[in-house]
Amino acid sequence: MTIHFAIQPLLALAAGILILVRPKMLNLIVAVYLIVIGILGLFPGLRI
Template sequence: MHILTNAGPLVSLIAGILILVVPRLLNYIVAIYLIVIGLLGLFGGHLR
């Protein structure tokens, strides 16, 4: 069950990295947002 809770942030992180491949300003903004949300989702609970 723990794997299913990390699926959303992991997909967000992968999508953000893939979007970085296409060098456009909007894509960079969206990619950075997705990477940050993905990292917070994966490691946010472990930082406390």
């Protein structure tokens, strides 16, 4: 049995939870999220 997870929804969920817990970190969380999504978009073979 193979389980396939999409990384983008998991990152969005983690970012949303972190923003709720630590609103002052919003800029950092959004920046890291955008960088990760950009890297995944440039290298589609890195998808988990």
